[in-house]
Amino acid sequence: MKNRVPGGRLWSGSQGLGLAALIMASSILLSRLMGLIRDKVISYLFGATVEADIYFASFVIPDFINYLLAGGYFSITLIPLLSSYFESDAEEGWSFFSAALLWITVVITGLTVLAFALAPQLAQLAAPGLPEDARARLAFFLRIILPAQICFLVGSCFSALLYLRKQFFVPALVPIVYNASIILGGVAWRTRGMEGFCWGVLAGAVLGNLLLPLLACRGGEGLHLRFRWRHPGLKRFIRLALPLMLGQSIVVLDEQLVRVFGSLAGVGAVSWLSYARRIMLVPVGVVAQAAGVASYPFLAELFARREWARFHETLGAALRSVMTLLIPLSIWMALVSEPTVRLIFEQGSFAGEDTRRTATLLMILLSTVVFWGGQQVLGRAFYARQDTLTPAVLGTAVTVVSIPLFHALSQMAGVYGVAAASAVAIASYSVLLGLSWRRRFGGDAFSGLARATLRVTGVSGVAALGAGWAPHVLKSWLSLPPLFAAFATLVLSGALFFLVFALVGKLVIPDLLDPFARKLGPAGKLMRR
Numbered sequence: 001m002k003n004r005v006p007g008g009r010l011w012s013g014s015q016g017l018g019l020a021a022l023i024m025a026s027s028i029l030l031s032r033l034m035g036l037i038r039d040k041v042i043s044y045l046f047g048a049t050v051e052a053d054i055y056f057a058s059f060v061i062p063d064f065i066n067y068l069l070a071g072g073y074f075s076i077t078l079i080p081l082l083s084s085y086f087e088s089d090a091e092e093g094w095s096f097f098s099a100a101l102l103w104i105t106v107v108i109t110g111l112t113v114l115a116f117a118l119a120p121q122l123a124q125l126a127a128p129g130l131p132e133d134a135r136a137r138l139a140f141f142l143r144i145i146l147p148a149q150i151c152f153l154v155g156s157c158f159s160a161l162l163y164l165r166k167q168f169f170v171p172a173l174v175p176i177v178y179n180a181s182i183i184l185g186g187v188a189w190r191t192r193g194m195e196g197f198c199w200g201v202l203a204g205a206v207l208g209n210l211l212l213p214l215l216a217c218r219g220g221e222g223l224h225l226r227f228r229w230r231h232p233g234l235k236r237f238i239r240l241a242l243p244l245m246l247g248q249s250i251v252v253l254d255e256q257l258v259r260v261f262g263s264l265a266g267v268g269a270v271s272w273l274s275y276a277r278r279i280m281l282v283p284v285g286v287v288a289q290a291a292g293v294a295s296y297p298f299l300a301e302l303f304a305r306r307e308w309a310r311f312h313e314t315l316g317a318a319l320r321s322v323m324t325l326l327i328p329l330s331i332w333m334a335l336v337s338e339p340t341v342r343l344i345f346e347q348g349s350f351a352g353e354d355t356r357r358t359a360t361l362l363m364i365l366l367s368t369v370v371f372w373g374g375q376q377v378l379g380r381a382f383y384a385r386q387d388t389l390t391p392a393v394l395g396t397a398v399t400v401v402s403i404p405l406f407h408a409l410s411q412m413a414g415v416y417g418v419a420a421a422s423a424v425a426i427a428s429y430s431v432l433l434g435l436s437w438r439r440r441f442g443g444d445a446f447s448g449l450a451r452a453t454l455r456v457t458g459v460s461g462v463a464a465l466g467a468g469w470a471p472h473v474l475k476s477w478l479s480l481p482p483l484f485a486a487f488a489t490l491v492l493s494g495a496l497f498f499l500v501f502a503l504v505g506k507l508v509i510p511d512l513l514d515p516f517a518r519k520l521g522p523a524g525k526l527m528r529r
Contacts, residue, residue: 031175032282038183039278040344042197045190047349048268048275048357050134053127055194056274057263058141060126060256065111066149067252069104077240078160080300080386081233086164092233094224099231101157108153112146119143127270129263144198148205155205158213163297170216177208240388251375251429253399254422261406261418269415272354275345276361276419280369283329288322288373292380299384312444315381319445322373323453324512328460330369332497335464337362339471339486346482357415364419370453371430378433381445390436398429452512459505467497 046052078100085093115122119139127138159171178201185200217223258277262270295318302311333340338359346355382391402425409417438446471489480488505513 029282029286031179032285034176034179034183035278036282036344038179038186038197039275041183041186042194043271043275043345043350043354044348045186046194047351048271048354049349050130050267051193053130053263053267053270054134054138054141055197056270057127057130057259058138058145058198060259061115061122061142062145062149064253064256065108065115065146066152069108069111069153077237077383077388078157079164079297080304080384081237081240082160082164083300083304085233091226095226095228096231096233096237097157097161098225098227099229099234100237101154101225102227102229103234104157105150105154108150112149116143116146119146126260127263128260129265141194141198144195145201148202148209151205151210155209155213158210158217161217162213166297167216170213174208174212177212178204180204181207240386251372251379251395251426254426257399257402257406257425258418258422261410261421262415265410265415265418268354268357269418272358272361272415273418275341275358276365279333279340279344279362280365281372283326283333283369284372284376287325287329288376291318291322292376295377296380296384299381303384303386309444311384312441315377315445316447316449318377319374319449320452320512321515322377323370323449324456324509324516326370326373327453327456328463328497328501330366331457331460331464332467332494333369334363334366335468335497336490336493337366339489343483343486343490346486360416361419364416364423368423368426371427375426375430375433378430378437381437382433390440391433394432394436395429398425398432401425401428452509455509456505456512459501459508462504463497463501466500467493 042052042055046055078097082093082097085096119142120136123135123138123142126142127135130138155174159174162168162171181204182197182200185203186194186197189196189199255277258273259270262273295314299311299314302314338355341359341362342355345358346352379391382388402421405424406418406421409421411417413420434446471493502513
Protein backbone atom coordinates (compact mmCIF):
# COMPACT_ATOMS: atom_id res chain seq x y z
CA MET A 1 0.00 0.00 0.00
CA LYS A 2 1.26 3.45 -0.90
CA ASN A 3 0.08 6.88 -0.10
CA ARG A 4 0.90 10.31 -1.46
CA VAL A 5 0.11 13.29 0.75
CA PRO A 6 0.28 17.01 -0.14
CA GLY A 7 3.90 18.00 -0.51
CA GLY A 8 5.08 14.58 0.62
CA ARG A 9 6.82 11.55 -0.86
CA LEU A 10 5.74 8.02 -1.59
CA TRP A 11 5.94 5.86 1.50
CA SER A 12 5.17 2.16 1.58
CA GLY A 13 3.37 0.94 4.68
CA SER A 14 5.90 -1.26 6.51
CA GLN A 15 9.02 0.33 5.06
CA GLY A 16 7.67 3.82 5.66
CA LEU A 17 6.80 2.98 9.27
CA GLY A 18 10.26 1.51 9.86
CA LEU A 19 12.03 4.51 8.36
CA ALA A 20 9.82 6.97 10.25
CA ALA A 21 10.45 5.11 13.52
CA LEU A 22 14.19 5.12 12.85
CA ILE A 23 14.22 8.87 12.17
CA MET A 24 12.17 9.66 15.28
CA ALA A 25 14.15 7.24 17.47
CA SER A 26 17.44 8.82 16.36
CA SER A 27 16.07 12.28 16.99
CA ILE A 28 14.69 11.43 20.42
CA LEU A 29 17.89 9.63 21.40
CA LEU A 30 19.98 12.66 20.50
CA SER A 31 17.48 14.97 22.16
CA ARG A 32 17.49 12.89 25.37
CA LEU A 33 21.26 12.82 25.39
CA MET A 34 21.33 16.58 24.97
CA GLY A 35 18.78 16.82 27.76
CA LEU A 36 21.14 14.84 29.97
CA ILE A 37 24.00 17.13 28.98
CA ARG A 38 21.82 20.12 29.82
CA ASP A 39 21.02 18.69 33.24
CA LYS A 40 24.67 17.75 33.68
CA VAL A 41 25.62 21.41 33.19
CA ILE A 42 22.91 22.44 35.66
CA SER A 43 23.99 19.86 38.25
CA TYR A 44 27.64 20.80 37.84
CA LEU A 45 26.99 24.51 38.33
CA PHE A 46 24.14 24.41 40.85
CA GLY A 47 23.74 20.82 42.10
CA ALA A 48 20.53 20.17 44.07
CA THR A 49 20.16 23.68 45.49
CA VAL A 50 17.34 26.17 45.88
CA GLU A 51 18.40 27.87 42.61
CA ALA A 52 18.09 24.58 40.72
CA ASP A 53 14.76 23.82 42.41
CA ILE A 54 13.46 27.23 41.30
CA TYR A 55 14.43 26.56 37.70
CA PHE A 56 12.75 23.17 37.55
CA ALA A 57 9.65 24.53 39.30
CA SER A 58 9.42 27.42 36.81
CA PHE A 59 8.08 24.99 34.18
CA VAL A 60 5.01 23.95 36.19
CA ILE A 61 2.72 26.79 35.10
CA PRO A 62 3.91 27.16 31.47
CA ASP A 63 3.64 23.41 30.94
CA PHE A 64 0.17 23.37 32.49
CA ILE A 65 -0.98 26.09 30.07
CA ASN A 66 0.44 24.06 27.21
CA TYR A 67 -1.39 20.96 28.39
CA LEU A 68 -4.58 22.95 29.03
CA LEU A 69 -4.69 23.72 25.31
CA ALA A 70 -3.69 20.16 24.42
CA GLY A 71 -0.45 21.53 23.00
CA GLY A 72 1.31 18.20 23.09
CA TYR A 73 -1.55 16.69 21.09
CA PHE A 74 -2.14 19.29 18.39
CA SER A 75 -0.48 17.07 15.82
CA ILE A 76 -2.70 14.18 16.93
CA THR A 77 -5.93 16.16 16.65
CA LEU A 78 -5.00 18.02 13.46
CA ILE A 79 -3.57 15.19 11.34
CA PRO A 80 -6.82 13.18 10.81
CA LEU A 81 -8.78 16.34 9.96
CA LEU A 82 -6.12 17.76 7.68
CA SER A 83 -5.80 14.40 5.96
CA SER A 84 -9.51 14.17 5.23
CA TYR A 85 -9.70 17.74 3.90
CA PHE A 86 -6.59 17.52 1.73
CA GLU A 87 -7.73 14.18 0.33
CA SER A 88 -10.98 15.71 -0.95
CA ASP A 89 -10.13 19.38 -1.60
CA ALA A 90 -6.76 21.03 -1.05
CA GLU A 91 -8.34 24.49 -0.97
CA GLU A 92 -10.59 23.46 1.90
CA GLY A 93 -7.61 21.88 3.63
CA TRP A 94 -5.73 25.18 3.61
CA SER A 95 -8.83 27.07 4.76
CA PHE A 96 -9.28 24.75 7.75
CA PHE A 97 -5.57 24.83 8.63
CA SER A 98 -5.54 28.63 8.49
CA ALA A 99 -8.62 28.99 10.70
CA ALA A 100 -7.25 26.56 13.29
CA LEU A 101 -3.87 28.31 13.28
CA LEU A 102 -5.50 31.71 13.80
CA TRP A 103 -7.59 30.63 16.76
CA ILE A 104 -4.76 28.73 18.40
CA THR A 105 -2.49 31.78 18.14
CA VAL A 106 -5.09 34.12 19.62
CA VAL A 107 -6.00 31.86 22.55
CA ILE A 108 -2.46 30.96 23.60
CA THR A 109 -1.34 34.58 23.35
CA GLY A 110 -4.19 35.69 25.60
CA LEU A 111 -3.47 33.03 28.21
CA THR A 112 0.24 33.84 28.14
CA VAL A 113 -0.41 37.54 28.75
CA LEU A 114 -2.75 36.72 31.65
CA ALA A 115 -0.24 34.33 33.23
CA PHE A 116 2.53 36.91 32.79
CA ALA A 117 0.50 39.42 34.81
CA LEU A 118 -0.32 36.88 37.55
CA ALA A 119 3.20 35.40 37.79
CA PRO A 120 3.68 36.12 41.56
CA GLN A 121 0.40 34.40 42.48
CA LEU A 122 1.09 31.48 40.14
CA ALA A 123 4.54 30.99 41.66
CA GLN A 124 2.89 30.28 45.00
CA LEU A 125 0.80 27.53 43.39
CA ALA A 126 3.74 26.04 41.48
CA ALA A 127 6.06 25.61 44.46
CA PRO A 128 4.31 26.13 47.79
CA GLY A 129 7.26 24.68 49.67
CA LEU A 130 9.77 27.32 48.53
CA PRO A 131 10.61 30.30 50.81
CA GLU A 132 9.21 33.72 49.92
CA ASP A 133 12.38 35.14 48.34
CA ALA A 134 12.72 32.02 46.20
CA ARG A 135 9.13 32.41 44.98
CA ALA A 136 9.91 35.98 43.89
CA ARG A 137 12.75 34.67 41.74
CA LEU A 138 10.46 31.92 40.48
CA ALA A 139 7.98 34.57 39.28
CA PHE A 140 10.83 36.26 37.38
CA PHE A 141 11.78 32.99 35.72
CA LEU A 142 8.12 32.37 34.86
CA ARG A 143 7.90 35.62 32.94
CA ILE A 144 10.93 34.67 30.84
CA ILE A 145 9.67 31.19 29.99
CA LEU A 146 5.95 31.89 29.48
CA PRO A 147 6.19 33.39 25.93
CA ALA A 148 7.81 30.16 24.76
CA GLN A 149 4.37 28.52 24.98
CA ILE A 150 3.17 30.60 22.02
CA CYS A 151 6.00 29.16 19.95
CA PHE A 152 5.29 25.61 21.13
CA LEU A 153 1.61 25.62 20.20
CA VAL A 154 1.83 27.58 16.96
CA GLY A 155 4.84 25.49 15.92
CA SER A 156 2.87 22.32 16.63
CA CYS A 157 0.45 23.30 13.87
CA PHE A 158 3.26 23.50 11.33
CA SER A 159 4.73 20.23 12.61
CA ALA A 160 1.32 18.57 12.12
CA LEU A 161 1.42 19.68 8.49
CA LEU A 162 4.89 18.17 8.12
CA TYR A 163 3.75 14.88 9.68
CA LEU A 164 0.84 14.84 7.27
CA ARG A 165 3.33 15.16 4.41
CA LYS A 166 5.28 12.34 6.12
CA GLN A 167 8.28 14.66 6.37
CA PHE A 168 9.73 13.53 9.70
CA PHE A 169 13.24 14.95 9.45
CA VAL A 170 12.51 18.58 10.37
CA PRO A 171 10.21 17.74 13.32
CA ALA A 172 12.99 15.43 14.45
CA LEU A 173 15.38 18.40 14.56
CA VAL A 174 13.07 20.55 16.70
CA PRO A 175 13.93 19.12 20.16
CA ILE A 176 17.63 19.07 19.28
CA VAL A 177 17.68 22.79 18.48
CA TYR A 178 15.60 23.49 21.58
CA ASN A 179 17.94 21.65 23.95
CA ALA A 180 21.06 23.10 22.32
CA SER A 181 19.71 26.61 22.85
CA ILE A 182 19.07 25.97 26.55
CA ILE A 183 22.61 24.70 27.04
CA LEU A 184 24.15 27.64 25.19
CA GLY A 185 22.03 30.14 27.11
CA GLY A 186 22.91 28.63 30.46
CA VAL A 187 26.64 28.52 29.76
CA ALA A 188 26.75 32.02 28.24
CA TRP A 189 25.04 33.64 31.26
CA ARG A 190 26.13 31.25 34.02
CA THR A 191 27.16 34.18 36.25
CA ARG A 192 23.48 35.11 36.52
CA GLY A 193 22.44 31.82 38.04
CA MET A 194 19.74 29.82 36.28
CA GLU A 195 18.46 32.90 34.45
CA GLY A 196 20.57 32.08 31.40
CA PHE A 197 18.90 28.68 31.06
CA CYS A 198 15.50 30.40 31.07
CA TRP A 199 16.53 32.70 28.23
CA GLY A 200 17.81 29.62 26.42
CA VAL A 201 14.35 28.05 26.73
CA LEU A 202 12.79 31.09 25.07
CA ALA A 203 15.42 31.21 22.31
CA GLY A 204 15.08 27.47 21.64
CA ALA A 205 11.30 27.75 21.39
CA VAL A 206 11.54 30.59 18.87
CA LEU A 207 14.27 29.04 16.73
CA GLY A 208 13.46 25.34 17.00
CA ASN A 209 9.78 24.94 17.74
CA LEU A 210 8.47 27.83 15.64
CA LEU A 211 10.84 29.03 12.91
CA LEU A 212 12.26 25.64 11.89
CA PRO A 213 8.92 23.92 11.05
CA LEU A 214 7.55 27.18 9.60
CA LEU A 215 10.42 27.44 7.13
CA ALA A 216 10.13 23.73 6.31
CA CYS A 217 6.40 24.10 5.57
CA ARG A 218 7.13 26.97 3.21
CA GLY A 219 9.38 24.68 1.16
CA GLY A 220 8.09 22.13 -1.33
CA GLU A 221 4.42 22.79 -1.91
CA GLY A 222 4.61 25.76 0.46
CA LEU A 223 2.03 27.41 2.69
CA HIS A 224 -1.22 28.67 1.22
CA LEU A 225 -2.89 30.35 4.17
CA ARG A 226 -6.50 31.52 3.95
CA PHE A 227 -7.04 33.35 7.24
CA ARG A 228 -10.62 33.59 8.44
CA TRP A 229 -12.40 33.21 11.74
CA ARG A 230 -14.92 30.58 10.74
CA HIS A 231 -14.70 27.16 9.17
CA PRO A 232 -17.01 24.13 9.55
CA GLY A 233 -14.06 21.94 10.50
CA LEU A 234 -13.35 23.99 13.64
CA LYS A 235 -16.29 22.42 15.45
CA ARG A 236 -14.98 18.94 14.77
CA PHE A 237 -11.47 20.02 15.77
CA ILE A 238 -12.79 21.38 19.08
CA ARG A 239 -14.73 18.15 19.70
CA LEU A 240 -11.52 16.18 19.26
CA ALA A 241 -9.32 18.58 21.23
CA LEU A 242 -11.74 19.45 24.03
CA PRO A 243 -11.40 16.14 25.91
CA LEU A 244 -7.64 16.60 25.85
CA MET A 245 -7.98 20.19 27.07
CA LEU A 246 -10.39 19.43 29.90
CA GLY A 247 -9.13 15.93 30.69
CA GLN A 248 -5.68 16.50 32.11
CA SER A 249 -4.00 13.10 31.83
CA ILE A 250 -1.66 11.87 34.53
CA VAL A 251 0.91 11.35 31.76
CA VAL A 252 1.23 15.08 31.09
CA LEU A 253 0.63 16.24 34.66
CA ASP A 254 2.88 13.69 36.36
CA GLU A 255 5.96 15.88 36.04
CA GLN A 256 4.10 18.88 37.42
CA LEU A 257 2.75 16.93 40.41
CA VAL A 258 6.24 15.63 41.08
CA ARG A 259 7.58 19.19 41.15
CA VAL A 260 4.75 20.66 43.23
CA PHE A 261 4.84 17.98 45.92
CA GLY A 262 8.62 17.70 45.62
CA SER A 263 8.88 21.34 46.73
CA LEU A 264 7.26 20.27 50.02
CA ALA A 265 9.89 17.56 50.59
CA GLY A 266 12.78 19.92 51.34
CA VAL A 267 15.61 21.66 49.53
CA GLY A 268 17.00 19.61 46.66
CA ALA A 269 14.00 17.28 46.32
CA VAL A 270 12.70 18.88 43.10
CA SER A 271 16.19 18.68 41.60
CA TRP A 272 16.78 15.05 42.61
CA LEU A 273 13.43 14.04 41.16
CA SER A 274 14.06 15.99 37.95
CA TYR A 275 17.50 14.44 37.42
CA ALA A 276 16.18 10.91 38.06
CA ARG A 277 13.17 11.46 35.84
CA ARG A 278 15.40 12.74 33.03
CA ILE A 279 17.37 9.47 32.99
CA MET A 280 14.23 7.33 33.28
CA LEU A 281 12.64 9.01 30.26
CA VAL A 282 15.58 8.24 27.94
CA PRO A 283 14.44 4.67 27.13
CA VAL A 284 10.80 5.79 27.13
CA GLY A 285 11.52 8.46 24.55
CA VAL A 286 13.91 6.51 22.36
CA VAL A 287 11.79 3.35 22.23
CA ALA A 288 8.16 4.05 23.09
CA GLN A 289 7.70 7.67 22.09
CA ALA A 290 9.46 7.11 18.78
CA ALA A 291 7.31 4.05 18.06
CA GLY A 292 4.14 5.90 19.01
CA VAL A 293 4.89 9.02 16.95
CA ALA A 294 6.00 7.04 13.92
CA SER A 295 3.12 4.55 14.01
CA TYR A 296 0.37 7.12 14.49
CA PRO A 297 0.05 8.34 10.87
CA PHE A 298 -0.04 4.73 9.67
CA LEU A 299 -2.64 3.69 12.27
CA ALA A 300 -4.74 6.74 11.36
CA GLU A 301 -4.54 5.76 7.70
CA LEU A 302 -5.56 2.15 8.42
CA PHE A 303 -8.49 3.41 10.49
CA ALA A 304 -9.58 5.73 7.67
CA ARG A 305 -9.52 2.75 5.28
CA ARG A 306 -11.32 0.54 7.84
CA GLU A 307 -8.63 -2.14 7.56
CA TRP A 308 -9.26 -3.50 11.03
CA ALA A 309 -7.13 -6.65 10.79
CA ARG A 310 -4.06 -4.69 9.72
CA PHE A 311 -4.80 -2.02 12.34
CA HIS A 312 -4.74 -4.53 15.19
CA GLU A 313 -1.78 -6.34 13.68
CA THR A 314 0.22 -3.09 13.47
CA LEU A 315 -0.75 -2.10 17.00
CA GLY A 316 0.12 -5.53 18.40
CA ALA A 317 3.50 -5.54 16.67
CA ALA A 318 4.29 -2.09 18.06
CA LEU A 319 3.36 -3.14 21.60
CA ARG A 320 5.43 -6.34 21.46
CA SER A 321 8.43 -4.49 20.05
CA VAL A 322 8.24 -1.83 22.75
CA MET A 323 8.00 -4.41 25.53
CA THR A 324 10.86 -6.47 24.09
CA LEU A 325 13.15 -3.45 24.24
CA LEU A 326 11.96 -1.68 27.38
CA ILE A 327 11.92 -4.60 29.80
CA PRO A 328 15.63 -5.49 29.52
CA LEU A 329 16.63 -1.82 29.32
CA SER A 330 14.77 -0.87 32.50
CA ILE A 331 16.06 -3.90 34.44
CA TRP A 332 19.65 -3.21 33.45
CA MET A 333 19.32 0.50 34.20
CA ALA A 334 17.96 -0.30 37.67
CA LEU A 335 20.93 -2.61 38.20
CA VAL A 336 23.40 0.21 37.48
CA SER A 337 21.38 3.18 38.75
CA GLU A 338 24.03 4.49 41.14
CA PRO A 339 27.03 4.35 38.76
CA THR A 340 24.81 5.89 36.06
CA VAL A 341 23.91 8.87 38.23
CA ARG A 342 27.49 9.19 39.45
CA LEU A 343 28.92 9.21 35.93
CA ILE A 344 26.41 11.72 34.59
CA PHE A 345 25.98 14.14 37.47
CA GLU A 346 28.51 13.70 40.30
CA GLN A 347 30.83 16.63 39.71
CA GLY A 348 31.02 20.24 40.77
CA SER A 349 28.14 21.15 43.08
CA PHE A 350 26.54 17.68 42.80
CA ALA A 351 27.91 15.61 45.72
CA GLY A 352 27.86 11.96 46.77
CA GLU A 353 24.71 12.33 48.87
CA ASP A 354 22.93 13.79 45.85
CA THR A 355 24.03 10.74 43.85
CA ARG A 356 22.67 8.27 46.39
CA ARG A 357 19.31 10.01 46.68
CA THR A 358 18.91 10.43 42.92
CA ALA A 359 19.89 6.80 42.26
CA THR A 360 17.26 5.52 44.70
CA LEU A 361 14.62 7.70 43.07
CA LEU A 362 15.73 6.46 39.66
CA MET A 363 15.20 2.83 40.69
CA ILE A 364 11.66 3.65 41.82
CA LEU A 365 10.84 5.49 38.59
CA LEU A 366 12.35 2.78 36.37
CA SER A 367 9.71 0.36 37.63
CA THR A 368 7.20 2.26 35.48
CA VAL A 369 9.14 2.34 32.20
CA VAL A 370 7.16 -0.56 30.73
CA PHE A 371 3.89 1.14 31.65
CA TRP A 372 5.08 4.39 30.08
CA GLY A 373 5.84 2.41 26.93
CA GLY A 374 2.44 0.77 26.80
CA GLN A 375 0.48 3.98 27.14
CA GLN A 376 2.63 5.82 24.58
CA VAL A 377 1.62 3.33 21.88
CA LEU A 378 -1.89 2.47 23.08
CA GLY A 379 -2.86 6.09 23.64
CA ARG A 380 -2.05 6.91 20.04
CA ALA A 381 -4.10 3.95 18.90
CA PHE A 382 -7.13 5.57 20.57
CA TYR A 383 -6.29 8.87 18.89
CA ALA A 384 -5.91 7.14 15.52
CA ARG A 385 -9.52 6.00 15.94
CA GLN A 386 -10.38 9.66 16.63
CA ASP A 387 -11.25 8.79 20.22
CA THR A 388 -9.70 11.44 22.42
CA LEU A 389 -12.39 11.15 25.08
CA THR A 390 -11.49 7.75 26.56
CA PRO A 391 -7.81 8.52 27.33
CA ALA A 392 -8.84 11.93 28.68
CA VAL A 393 -11.52 10.53 31.00
CA LEU A 394 -9.27 7.76 32.30
CA GLY A 395 -6.31 10.13 32.67
CA THR A 396 -8.41 12.68 34.55
CA ALA A 397 -9.77 10.03 36.89
CA VAL A 398 -6.28 8.78 37.69
CA THR A 399 -5.05 12.35 38.18
CA VAL A 400 -7.84 13.20 40.63
CA VAL A 401 -7.15 10.06 42.66
CA SER A 402 -3.39 10.62 42.48
CA ILE A 403 -3.36 14.08 44.06
CA PRO A 404 -4.25 12.85 47.57
CA LEU A 405 -1.95 9.88 46.97
CA PHE A 406 0.95 12.24 46.19
CA HIS A 407 0.18 14.23 49.33
CA ALA A 408 -0.12 11.17 51.58
CA LEU A 409 3.02 9.42 50.35
CA SER A 410 5.07 12.64 50.36
CA GLN A 411 4.12 13.12 54.03
CA MET A 412 4.95 9.50 54.86
CA ALA A 413 8.20 9.03 52.91
CA GLY A 414 9.28 12.48 51.72
CA VAL A 415 10.88 12.63 48.30
CA TYR A 416 10.75 8.84 47.91
CA GLY A 417 7.01 8.93 48.53
CA VAL A 418 6.63 11.43 45.68
CA ALA A 419 8.44 9.04 43.33
CA ALA A 420 6.33 6.09 44.53
CA ALA A 421 3.11 8.05 43.94
CA SER A 422 4.26 8.84 40.42
CA ALA A 423 4.98 5.17 39.76
CA VAL A 424 1.57 4.03 41.02
CA ALA A 425 -0.25 6.70 38.99
CA ILE A 426 1.46 5.89 35.68
CA ALA A 427 1.03 2.14 36.13
CA SER A 428 -2.67 2.57 36.97
CA TYR A 429 -3.31 4.71 33.90
CA SER A 430 -1.60 2.27 31.55
CA VAL A 431 -3.53 -0.72 32.93
CA LEU A 432 -6.86 1.12 32.70
CA LEU A 433 -6.10 2.15 29.12
CA GLY A 434 -5.42 -1.48 28.16
CA LEU A 435 -8.56 -2.78 29.90
CA SER A 436 -10.67 -0.14 28.18
CA TRP A 437 -9.26 -1.06 24.76
CA ARG A 438 -9.91 -4.76 25.30
CA ARG A 439 -13.48 -4.13 26.44
CA ARG A 440 -14.33 -1.92 23.45
CA PHE A 441 -12.30 -3.34 20.58
CA GLY A 442 -11.42 -6.86 21.64
CA GLY A 443 -8.10 -8.47 22.46
CA ASP A 444 -6.66 -9.02 18.98
CA ALA A 445 -3.96 -6.38 19.49
CA PHE A 446 -2.92 -8.04 22.78
CA SER A 447 -2.71 -11.56 21.38
CA GLY A 448 0.46 -13.15 22.76
CA LEU A 449 1.53 -9.95 24.55
CA ALA A 450 1.29 -11.30 28.12
CA ARG A 451 3.26 -14.45 27.23
CA ALA A 452 5.86 -12.39 25.36
CA THR A 453 6.21 -10.06 28.37
CA LEU A 454 6.80 -12.97 30.75
CA ARG A 455 9.37 -14.54 28.43
CA VAL A 456 11.31 -11.31 27.98
CA THR A 457 11.20 -10.67 31.74
CA GLY A 458 12.58 -14.15 32.42
CA VAL A 459 15.43 -13.75 29.95
CA SER A 460 16.18 -10.29 31.39
CA GLY A 461 16.29 -11.75 34.90
CA VAL A 462 18.88 -14.32 33.82
CA ALA A 463 20.92 -11.57 32.17
CA ALA A 464 20.73 -9.47 35.35
CA LEU A 465 22.13 -12.36 37.39
CA GLY A 466 25.00 -12.64 34.96
CA ALA A 467 25.80 -8.92 35.04
CA GLY A 468 25.09 -8.21 38.71
CA TRP A 469 28.51 -9.19 39.93
CA ALA A 470 30.37 -6.78 37.61
CA PRO A 471 30.75 -3.98 40.24
CA HIS A 472 32.11 -6.45 42.82
CA VAL A 473 34.67 -7.78 40.35
CA LEU A 474 35.87 -4.28 39.53
CA LYS A 475 36.19 -3.35 43.21
CA SER A 476 38.21 -6.45 44.04
CA TRP A 477 40.46 -6.36 40.96
CA LEU A 478 40.99 -2.67 40.33
CA SER A 479 41.32 0.54 42.32
CA LEU A 480 39.82 3.28 40.16
CA PRO A 481 38.68 6.86 40.79
CA PRO A 482 34.89 7.08 41.26
CA LEU A 483 34.05 8.36 37.77
CA PHE A 484 36.29 5.82 36.03
CA ALA A 485 34.88 3.05 38.21
CA ALA A 486 31.33 4.12 37.32
CA PHE A 487 32.18 4.10 33.62
CA ALA A 488 33.89 0.70 33.82
CA THR A 489 30.90 -0.71 35.72
CA LEU A 490 28.48 0.48 33.07
CA VAL A 491 30.58 -0.91 30.24
CA LEU A 492 31.26 -4.30 31.84
CA SER A 493 27.77 -4.86 33.24
CA GLY A 494 26.15 -3.64 30.01
CA ALA A 495 28.28 -5.94 27.88
CA LEU A 496 27.58 -8.93 30.13
CA PHE A 497 23.88 -8.18 30.43
CA PHE A 498 23.15 -7.82 26.75
CA LEU A 499 25.48 -10.66 25.75
CA VAL A 500 23.65 -13.05 28.09
CA PHE A 501 20.31 -11.58 27.00
CA ALA A 502 21.14 -12.15 23.32
CA LEU A 503 22.43 -15.71 23.88
CA VAL A 504 19.56 -16.82 26.10
CA GLY A 505 17.04 -14.87 24.06
CA LYS A 506 18.20 -16.65 20.91
CA LEU A 507 16.99 -19.89 22.49
CA VAL A 508 13.91 -18.64 24.38
CA ILE A 509 12.51 -15.66 22.45
CA PRO A 510 13.87 -15.90 18.87
CA ASP A 511 10.52 -14.80 17.44
CA LEU A 512 10.73 -11.53 19.38
CA LEU A 513 14.37 -10.80 18.64
CA ASP A 514 14.43 -11.71 14.94
CA PRO A 515 12.67 -8.51 13.77
CA PHE A 516 15.40 -6.44 15.44
CA ALA A 517 18.20 -8.75 14.31
CA ARG A 518 17.15 -8.35 10.68
CA LYS A 519 17.50 -4.58 10.97
CA LEU A 520 21.05 -4.87 12.35
CA GLY A 521 22.44 -6.24 9.08
CA PRO A 522 25.59 -8.41 9.40
CA ALA A 523 25.68 -8.03 13.19
CA GLY A 524 22.11 -9.29 13.41
CA LYS A 525 22.97 -12.48 11.54
CA LEU A 526 24.95 -13.65 14.56
CA MET A 527 21.81 -13.38 16.70
CA ARG A 528 19.80 -15.46 14.24
CA ARG A 529 22.28 -18.31 13.93
